[in-house]
Amino acid sequence: MGEAEKRKPLHLDGGNLTEKNMGQLKKLNLATFPVHYKDQFYLDLVKCLEYCRLGFCADVLVGSICCRLEERNEGGKALYIMTLSVLEKYRQRTLASQLVQWILDKAQSAECRSIDVREIYLHVQTSNKTALQFYRKFGFKVTEKIEDYYQKIEPPDCYVLRRPMNGHDLADTVLDVEL
Numbered sequence: 001m002g003e004a005e006k007r008k009p010l011h012l013d014g015g016n017l018t019e020k021n022m023g024q025l026k027k028l029n030l031a032t033f034p035v036h037y038k039d040q041f042y043l044d045l046v047k048c049l050e051y052c053r054l055g056f057c058a059d060v061l062v063g064s065i066c067c068r069l070e071e072r073n074e075g076g077k078a079l080y081i082m083t084l085s086v087l088e089k090y091r092q093r094t095l096a097s098q099l100v101q102w103i104l105d106k107a108q109s110a111e112c113r114s115i116d117v118r119e120i121y122l123h124v125q126t127s128n129k130t131a132l133q134f135y136r137k138f139g140f141k142v143t144e145k146i147e148d149y150y151q152k153i154e155p156p157d158c159y160v161l162r163r164p165m166n167g168h169d170l171a172d173t174v175l176d177v178e179l
Contacts, residue, residue: 009094010057014102017045017052017066024061025054032085034153041082044068051079053102055086055095062090065099069117076168077115079107081122100138107165118168123149123158132159132177139163142177143170 017025022042029037045052048068055063063086067079081103086095107117124131126145144160159177164170 007092010090012055012057012063012095012098013059014098015054015056017049017054017064019046021054021061022046025064025066028061028064028085028087029083031087033083035150037083051103051106053099055099057090057095062087063095063099065103067103067120069115072118074118075116076118079103079112079117079120079165081120084122096134097137100135104138104163104165113166117165119162119164119170121160121162124161125150125153125155126157126159127155132161135161135163141170 015021022045025045026037026042045066048066051067051069053065054061055065064083065081065085066083067081070078070080072078084096084099086099103120106112107120120140121143122135122140123146124135132142140161140163142159143162146158146160148156149158150156162170
């Protein structure tokens with residue numbers, strides 16, 4: 001496959017996560033993440049299926065985004081991006097962008113406005129410059145650094161990235177992080 005062909009955008013067909021296809025998600029996560037998610041992670045996903053999306057190309061599961069709804073200390077709610085994954089063979093083809101755009105659209109829906117969703121946030125390992133650049137394209141900003149956040153990967157530190165939604169502002173200070 002040539003370099004130009006690799007970068008050609010692909011259309012992602014979205015699908016809902018269900019208890020019946022949870023096994024497919026487990027396999028995808030095993031193939032795409034350096035850490036192994038315990039069974040409890042998948043049991044907890046059942047509580048937030050409406051904030052998870054599977055991405056298919058030619059009926060093959062190639063990516064996913066899994067989020068959960070949380071109460072914010074400052075009031076309102078937040079969507080937390082737990083995982084965003086795309087099989088390596090399918091990266092650099094806009095699939096992750098399509099999944100992030102899906103959750104941004106979901107967060108701005110009438111349903112999420114009615115329950116006062118004010119932001120989307122996630123944790124990114126401090127060494128993952130690619131992810132930092134990727135999320136910045138969608139308006140996420142680094143608001144905090146947490147040392148020793150990860151237990152089984154190096155470096156263990158992470159940044160918290162936030163994107164305000166539905167007319168709200170970032171309450172936290174934005175950090176200037178060199179990329």
